[in-house]
Amino acid sequence: MRQLFNFAPTYMPLNHGSFGTYPTAVLEYRQQLLRDWEARECIYAKWTYPKLLKESRALIAPLLGVDTDEIVLVPNATTGINTVLRNLVFEAGDVVLFPSTTYSANLKTIQSLEETTPVRGHQMSIVYPVEDDQVVELFRTNIEALVKDGKRVRVAIFDTISSRPGVRVPWERLVSLCRQLGVLSMVDAAHAVGHIDMTHTRVVKPDFLVSNCYKWLYVPRGCVVLYVPFANQxxxxxxxxxxxGYLDPKARKAMSSREYFVNLFAEVSTSDTTPFITIPAALQFRNNVCGGEAAIREYCYRLAFDGGNRVAEMLGTEVLENTQRTLRPRCMFANIRLPVTIVPAERGVQHPNDNAIITEDEVERVLAFIYTKLATELDTSLMVFAIAQSIWTRFSAQIYLEMSDFEWGARMLLNLCERIRAGEWKEEEDRVLDALA
Incomplete structure (x- = not known):
């Protein structure tokens, strides 16, 4: 399958989840769209493009189980979440609730809103592995405590699958909880469409949801579904x-909210929106070449599960999971602990095992060392991050990968951990400082 994509011959694509990629067939289709657009730019923009945009929306709506006119396409999840939050009217005492695992841009958005509106953000600490019940209860107790303190939790933001670590989140239960407690639910489903079955979205009834098409659906970067049910438009x-598409309140009254919502996003400034209209080509590839959504999911889930176990075995560590085993199944991510132990900064003694030992104030520099060596020496990429006293890595399973690729990644990580144990990352820093001196 790898030959059907656009990778460099030496590149090992183990980090699909960060930016996604798409096959050559979709790239060629997009190039044809660009050529057609430039051939008759005004006619294409005003007549051809709107029809193709409607077709894309109609094709992707069934993947969410929603009506075509409940979704629009925007460039990225950050734009979608900003669109929702900046349309809400906040009053003194209003709160946006979010977990510590939320995407960094969501945190920045809330901080920005705090500068210009009365709303305030409230972060809950979640340290994995945790049970689904604990996550739901944490949301409940935080909402109830804020209400008791005289606050109104206006909206709660949470993932379907978080990024660091890459694990399933009980998002359906969190939507239900929000509805029970009178809180608007903003679901950051960046890792959802093309990754997990989302055809029950209408049944779950989130108030708002965004999902990246370019992460897992083989669509070029710059295409995201924003779902707003009719009741919330x-x-x-x-x-x-x-x-x-904007109309002032008086003019808006002459149009139904459904019609206004779709028209609002039909032409948002001038930019290259060809990713929006490549959805038909991406779905055709997934159906005709890959065997359809269910086949893709089953292959990638199995590779993530078995491959994660194999990497952990080779590293002599473990895969991240809770006791109820709800984080890993039906997920294309595998999070594996590296043989590196983090100790308090004042402690410089060796741990009585074979792990590399680093202190808390050295973590960011060691992570930078790993990222740099993966990119510059090994021609690959993996997400690495710290949880508590350990460093973890996140593998992404995809149809163009197989078990031997996961094993290759494990061997490379073992070598890097040996180099960390030997203190090479410190020597690297010293060389850089000497060069700058």
């Missing part, structure tokens, strides 16, 4: 940025 008064 009155909240969305403008796109971001405000553009040609």
């Amino acid at each position: 009155h909240f969305i008064k403008t796109s971001l940025p405000t553009s040609n």
Whole structure:
């Protein structure tokens, strides 16, 4: 399968989840769209493109189990979440609730809102591995405590699958909890479409949801579904940025909220929106070449599960999982602990095992060392991050990978951990400092 994608011959693509990729067939289709657009730029923009955009929306709506006019396409999940949050009207005492595992741009968005509106953010600490019941209870107790303190939790943001670590989140239960407690649910489903079955979205009834098509659906970067059910479309008064679809409140009254919502996002400033209209080609590849959504999921779930176990075996460590075993099944990520132990900064003694030992204030520099060597020496990429006293890595399973690729990644990581144990990362820093002196 790898030959059907656009990878360099020496590149090992183990980190699909960060930016996604798409096959050559979709690349060629997009190039044809660009050629067609430039051939008759005005006619294409005003007549051809709207029809192709509607077709894309109609094709992807069934993957969420929703109506075509409940979804629009935006460039990225950050734009989608900003669009929702910046359309809401906040009052003094309003709170946006979010876990510590939320995507960094969501945190920055909330911090920005705090500068210009009365809303305040409230972060809950979640340290994996935790049980699903604990996650749900943490949301409940935080909401209830905030209400008791005189606050109103206006909206809660949470993932379907978190990024660091890459694990399943009980998002359906969190949506239900929010509905029970009168809180708007904003689901960051960046890792959902093309990764997990989302056809029950309408049944779950989130208030708002965004999902990247370019992460797992083989669509070029710059295409994200923003789902707003009909009942909530009155909240969305403008796109971001405000553009040609916007109408003032008086003019808006002459149009149904459904029609206004779709028109609002049909033409948002001038940019290259060809990724929006490559969805038909991506779905055709997934169905005709890969065997359809279910076949892709089953292959990748199995590779992530078995491959994660194999990497952990080779590293002599473990795969991240809770006692109820809900984090790993039906997920294309595998999070494996590296044989590196983090100790308090004042402690410089060796641990009585074979792990490399680093102190808390050395973590970021060691992570930078790993990232740099993966990219510059090994021509690959893996996400690495710290949880408590350990460093973990996240493998992404995909149809163009197989077990031997996971084993290759494990061997490379073992070598890097040996080099960390030998203190090479410190020598690297010293060489850089000497060069700058």
